[in-house]
Amino acid sequence: xxxxxxxxxxxxxxxxxxxxxxxxxxxxxxxxxxxxxxxxxxxxxxxxxxxxxxxxxxxxxxxxxxxxxxxxxxxxxxxxxxxxxxxxxxxxxxxxxxxxxxxxxxxxxxxxxxxxxxxxxxxxxxxxxx
Amino acid sequence: xxxxxxxxxxxxxxxxxxxxxxxxxxxxxxxxxxxxxxxxxxxxxxxxxxxxxxxxxxxxxxxxxxxxxxxxxxxxxxxxxxxxxxxxxxxxxxxxxxxxxxxxxxxxxxxxxxxxxxxxxxxxxxxxxx
DNA sequence: GTAAGTACCCACATAAATGTAAGTATCCAA
DNA sequence: TTGGATACTTACATTTATGTGGGTACTTAC
Numbered sequence: 261x262x263x264x265x266x267x268x269x270x271x272x273x274x275x276x277x278x279x280x281x282x283x284x285x286x287x288x289x290x291x292x293x294x295x296x297x298x299x300x301x302x303x304x305x306x307x308x309x310x311x312x313x314x315x316x317x318x319x320x321x322x323x324x325x326x327x328x329x330x331x332x333x334x335x336x337x338x339x340x341x342x343x344x345x346x347x348x349x350x351x352x353x354x355x356x357x358x359x360x361x362x363x364x365x366x367x368x369x370x371x372x373x374x375x376x377x378x379x380x381x382x383x384x385x386x387x388x389x390x
Numbered sequence: 391x392x393x394x395x396x397x398x399x400x401x402x403x404x405x406x407x408x409x410x411x412x413x414x415x416x417x418x419x420x421x422x423x424x425x426x427x428x429x430x431x432x433x434x435x436x437x438x439x440x441x442x443x444x445x446x447x448x449x450x451x452x453x454x455x456x457x458x459x460x461x462x463x464x465x466x467x468x469x470x471x472x473x474x475x476x477x478x479x480x481x482x483x484x485x486x487x488x489x490x491x492x493x494x495x496x497x498x499x500x501x502x503x504x505x506x507x508x509x510x511x512x513x514x515x516x517x518x519x520x
Numbered sequence: 521g522t523a524a525g526t527a528c529c530c531a532c533a534t535a536a537a538t539g540t541a542a543g544t545a546t547c548c549a550a
Numbered sequence: 551t552t553g554g555a556t557a558c559t560t561a562c563a564t565t566t567a568t569g570t571g572g573g574t575a576c577t578t579a580c
Contacts, residue, residue: 274502276426277430282509283498286508291426293418296421300407315407317408318409318410320540321559322558323538332515335508347556348557356507359504360500367417367494371417371490372406373404374489375404376402379412382463385462423567424568438527439527450569451529452530452570471527477528479527
């Protein structure tokens with residue numbers, strides 16, 4: 261009758277409402293300004309750096325590179341460097357990344373679908389104040 | 391045979407990958423550092439300002455107030471001022487807010503549940519680099 | 521009468537995120 | 551041979567987000 265490793269025992273589950281829970285970091289990475297969009301874009305297909313940049317309107321090279329690095333460090337996206345010249349690198353989701361992307365997509369999809377209503381509501385409220 | 395109002399015709403549906411699509415603003419509001427946590431907290435029950443502040447570890451009064459205002463302007467949370475003294479105000483989700491909160495919760499819940507694996511993965515990668 | 525709670529707002533300062541422009545080494549098409 | 555594409559990185563400047571501490575007007579509990 262032995263208990264699980266100390267590390268796991270101390271981390272049975274995260275709690276995003278807790279101030280110092282590491283789950284917040286992951287959450288922030290996948291919900292950062294560009295993080296979520298990268299997940300959504302990769303949720304459809306494997307893409308190369310420049311392709312991603314074109315899909316995600318408005319993202320700069322710098323932010324795309326940085327975002328991809330963070331997501332890769334979290335084990336959510338996988339980077340495949342073909343070692344060719346000129347460079348050829350493609351990005352796709354890992355198993356965990358796919359799980360998360362699915363949920364991010366559920367969110368973005370609902371918002372996209374109900375945008376007209378959402379905007380109408382917002383406009384009404386704005387006018388009520390004026 | 392007439393077409394729908396121009397406004398709606400031009401906005402059949404949002405696209406978060408598009409640079410100037412307003413859906414991005416909504417998305418950012420509900421995935422901002424505190425926005426998502428407020429949605430999750432209110433997803434469980436109606437709460438007063440000070441209660442929310444206690445539930446969401448680390449949030450400042452300033453950010454809570456600001457976040458609530460943005461979410462209210464988007465029509466996702468409703469503010470009820472009982473007009474009493476000392477002040478008594480409570481916050482809850484609107485119908486649209488509930489839809490979104492459900493999806494944000496699906497995301498946070500998956501992350502919370504799989505935190506141990508996620509952290510283990512991250513630790514491995516970090517060590518691989520050193 | 522002193523302290524704490526309620527729901528905030530405001531000014532100020534700092535921290536974090538993001539953008540811009542340039543540079544790298546190589547290849548291919550015009 | 552000039553221009554564009556590839557996948558980045560770096561330095562610098564700026565914008566945005568966030569925190570801190572204080573104040574308000576009033577009540578209840580000690």
